[in-house]
Amino acid sequence: MLIHNESMSKHCSLRAGGPAQDFFIPQTLNELSNFLKNNQKPILMLGLGSNLLVRDRGFFGVVIKLTQLNQLNINDSIICADAGVTLAKLSRFCESQGLYGSEFLSAIPGSVGGALAMNSGAFGFEIWSYVDSVMTINILGQVFKRSPDEFSIGYRKVEPKHKGEYFIGANLTFSQTNKQQDAKTLLKKRNDTQPVGQASCGSVFKNPTNHFAAKLIEDSGLKGYCIGGACVSIKHANYIINQNHASSDDIENLIQHIQHTVQSKFNINLETEVVIV
Numbered sequence: 606m607l608i609h610n611e612s613m614s615k616h617c618s619l620r621a622g623g624p625a626q627d628f629f630i631p632q633t634l635n636e637l638s639n640f641l642k643n644n645q646k647p648i649l650m651l652g653l654g655s656n657l658l659v660r661d662r663g664f665f666g667v668v669i670k671l672t673q674l675n676q677l678n679i680n681d682s683i684i685c686a687d688a689g690v691t692l693a694k695l696s697r698f699c700e701s702q703g704l705y706g707s708e709f710l711s712a713i714p715g716s717v718g719g720a721l722a723m724n725s726g727a728f729g730f731e732i733w734s735y736v737d738s739v740m741t742i743n744i745l746g747q748v749f750k751r752s753p754d755e756f757s758i759g760y761r762k763v764e765p766k767h768k769g770e771y772f773i774g775a776n777l778t779f780s781q782t783n784k785q786q787d788a789k790t791l792l793k794k795r796n797d798t799q800p801v802g803q804a805s806c807g808s809v810f811k812n813p814t815n816h817f818a819a820k821l822i823e824d825s826g827l828k829g830y831c832i833g834g835a836c837v838s839i840k841h842a843n844y845i846i847n848q849n850h851a852s853s854d855d856i857e858n859l860i861q862h863i864q865h866t867v868q869s870k871f872n873i874n875l876e877t878e879v880v881i882v
């Protein structure tokens with residue numbers, strides 16, 4: 606399905622963002638591959654938009670949303686998940702198969718593709734620790750199987766050695782014996798400390814070495830500070846909430862204000878975790 610001028614605010618958890626010139630939701634891998642073979646435009650790959658801020662003037666190119674590529678299987682104890690599978694579904698599926706280690710993923714409201722691109726993690730665990738191999742597709746629609754050593758992987762950072770490829774799936778290995786924690790307990794912990802349910806992108810900034818971004822922002826007196834409709838959460842200072850029809854400009858101006866304030870107070874540079882397009 607190809608549509609035009611689609612507002613990205615409908616597809617991003619921050620509920621802000623200008624229009625995508627073209628917006629495509631492939632129903633099958635074959636359809637995606639054929640589309641890419643004929644595409645000349647810049648591409649923005651999209652999962653659930655839970656870590657994305659698209660500027661108000663929008664994206665001049667094609668946004669490709671992979672949520673319909675959502676097959677999930679198990680083969681010889683290896684989990685095979687398409688990029689569009691939600692992390693919550695993946696975590697539930699692992700549990701149903703008697704596999705442990707994916708509990709932390711249940712707390713992250715993204716897709717497998719987005720999590721692979723970000724090396725998403727929580728409670729001290731990160732998705733790439735469980736990756737056996739990934740499947741990628743390049744801008745010509747060719748499919749590859751890649752091993753983790755073909756990527757440079759860090760804290761919320763993944764750099765592929767082969768540029769111009771996107772994730773279409775992953776083979777993941779989880780433990781048959783070591784239960785991490787009960788997913789419900791982790792979700793409760795999260796709900797108690799973070800403003801879950803409000804329009805946000807989760808943590809806006811990465812934690813600098815030896816510091817917590819939330820503490821630096823709170824100690825800068827910025828909890829509750831707003832620009833336009835965008836506010837620093839009272840519950841967790843590393844969250845920006847779209848409280849009242851914030852534009853992407855409001856959110857980005859607030860991000861910059863936080864960065865300048867923390868820099869001048871503590872001489873620490875806060876790097877964004879949210880991807881700004």
Ligand SMILES: Cc1cc2nc3c(=O)[nH]c(=O)nc-3n(C[C@H](O)[C@H](O)[C@H](O)COP(=O)(O)OP(=O)(O)OC[C@H]3O[C@@H](n4cnc5c(N)ncnc54)[C@H](O)[C@@H]3O)c2cc1C
Nearest residue numbers: 652653654655656715716718719720722725726772806807
């Ligand atoms: C309430 C809340 C809590 C959160 N908590 C956490 C947390 O605890 N830990 C954490 O790590 N994150 C957290 N996040 C952020 C976010 O959920 C994760 O980064 C998530 O994995 C992103 O997945 P997504 O499908 O939404 O990606 P998107 O937001 O759609 O995309 C994110 C980036 O990945 C790229 N991308 C997406 N799909 C692909 C693909 N198939 N191939 C290549 N690139 C792709 C996009 O172009 C973009 O640059 C939270 C967000 C919210 C709203």
